[in-house]
Amino acid sequence: MSPEATGTTSGLPSKKVLGLFALAMINVAAVLSIRNFPSMAIYGWSCIGWYIIGAILFLIPISLAGAELATGWPEGGGVYAWVKQAFGEKGGFTALFCEWSNNLVWFPTVLSFIASTLAFALTPSLSASPWYMFSVMMIAFWGTTAIAYFGEEASTKFGNIGVILGSIIPAILIILFGIWWIGSGQSLVLPPLTLGAMVPAINMSTLPFFATIILLFAGMEMAGFHALETRDPQKDFPRAMALSAAIIVVCTVLATLAIAVVIPADKLNLASGVMQAIQYFFNAAHVPGLVAPMAVLITLGGVVSLAAWLIGPAKGLGIVAEEGNMPPMFDRTNKYGAPVAVLVIQALIGSLISLLYVFLPSVNQAYWILSAMTVELLCIVYILVFASVIKLRYSQPDKPRPFTIPGGKAGVWIVGGLGLFGTTLAFVVGLMPPSFFASNGLAYVFSVLLGTFLLAVPPLVFLKCKKASWEKPAEPGRDLS
Amino acid sequence: MNMTPRMEHGLVLFLVLMFLIPCIMIIFISEEVPYRIVPGEPVRDVAQAMGISVTSVKDTTWNLPGATGGKTYVLTDSAGNVVTVSTQAFDSAESRDAAIRLYNANPVGRGKPMGSLMVVGQHVVYVTPANSEILQRIAPELKKKSSP
Secondary structure, eight states: OOTTSEEEETTEEEEOOBOHHHHHHHHHHHHOOTTHHHHHHTTTTHHHHHHHHHIIIIIHHHHHHHHHHHHHSOOTTTHHHHHHHHHHHHHHHHHHHHHHHHHHHHHHHHHHHHHHHHHHHHOGGGGGOHHHHHHHHHHHHHHHHHHHHTHHHHHHHHHHHHHIIIIIHHHHHHHHHHHHHHHTTOOOSSOOOOHHHHSOOOSTTTHHHHHHHHGGGTTTTGGGGGGGGBSSHHHHHHHHHHHHHHHHHHHHHHHHHHHHHHSOGGGOOGGGHHHHHHHHHHHHTTOGGGHHHHHHHHHHHHHHHHHHHHHHHHHHHHHHHHTTSSOGGGGOOOTTOOOHHHHHHHHHHHHHHHHHHHHOTTOHHHHHHHHHHHHHHHHHHHHHHHHHHHHHHHHSTTSOOSSOOSSHHHHHHHHHHHHHHHHHHHHHHTTSOOGGGGGGHHHHHHHHHHHHHHHHOHHHHHHHSOOGGGOOOOOTTOOOO | OOSOHHHHHHHHHHHHHHHHHHHHHHHHHSOOOOOOOOOSOHHHHHHHHTTOEEEEEEEEOOSSTTEEEEEEEEEEOTTOOEEEEEEEEESSHHHHHHHHHHHHTOBSTTSOBSSEEEEETTEEEEEESSSOHHHHHHHHHHHHHHOO
């Protein structure tokens, strides 16, 4: 059977539709976000230092670890398959579930971003209407779920076009305007670049930002969820990791600097959102007419990012259910191979949390705690992934890995160790209460830890309740070990 | 099948509750800040009352629907800590809440939003960096000003 042909794997019909470009675009969609640029630009030249920290302690380690794990264990399930090999079903299921559950808390933020950015293109005052916000958020959420319903081919086409239009083109436009700004002799708001200016100030005040910068590049493992639909995973995964990392770094660093040299830091008011910064930017460049089209493109970028995070972990959970670790209800797939039950449950829970988010915004501090939980949950995922790449070098040394982290065991310890250090530190720092909680710091830490526990514990309950009848007979061509 | 559909549904319900419990619990322990007019300049008043120097003040109006103007203060304490505090008043609860949503919708990467946001009546107060001794001192007093 040719790799292009439709394959059947334990109930999930999978078409081998993904190549190098599509895999890379999945990662770019998950990681590259225009939202980050103004927030980082406020740091001026020192954003370079922060990006370097993020690259050394997370981006490079996760790209290398992901490439080794994805080529060594190119089964469906992504982080689930990788961590399961190292730490068994409990570990794998917990890693995947943490990735899935943190999404559900994160979805309202990206949906709100989509709705408010679209409002900017239509009538900015619309964003003050909770009903407008909730309606657009639900259309985006259920619309993206509907695209996922039509399987990998539809999602891939949407993702490829969307990420180019909504993420890469806006980033390139910002970079080009930055270059034009410098080239045309306009005044730069940053002082001359020196080595010292690039060094970030790391102290107790900026330490919480550390967790943020580590997770700035979270999502590089997203392509791993699509292994079953990849034509040649062992060849394409490492190249896709390299290509996506290069696109993400170039776009992120250059676009951030472009904004930083044009817009004064006091105009980059972080409470004002990305579109306000973009508007200032294009007004300064005397092309105000581009603001509305840019808002539409950035809205599309938000939807594509949502789709990448919505589809990947849901597919992983579908695989877990298919392997009999969840009740058969979760194992329902449609003729396109999409895990419909997981998608619908995800959309229902996400809609409920979005409802609270929109209609109770002035409990802002509550949402801060929920955001802190998402940080902790993601850190758990990555700690398990980095620990897995190290452990598997010892427990399965002879497993063929078309891509291996260079440097033998020392290399894997350095790469995995850097990743473990970064994510563990981010986990600890993520527990630091912000100053407005200072009078109630212990309650804050307790709330974050309890919430994280509640959102991470369901896999252990499911495995405890597991019945033999949940398991499907394995079909040829699929290794469920 | 060993598992009855009722038990299967129970596990689905359990899953949903695991998500809703943290959300509902946190919402219950958090105080909603009512929209009401707080007179004067709450940040300047609190800072001065606590012996924190206001080293610079600038008028600022955020480019947001319903924003009616505010100030950006640079505050310095005797230990040399410095924070920038921006305040912005809004003409309605809806526009103020939209600003809060916008803030929460702009996290960096998969992390938290930058800085800290507090709500004082009709004002949204944005402080950067998020953690500082100055904010730790002024936050409880600002919260008191929010109370009717």
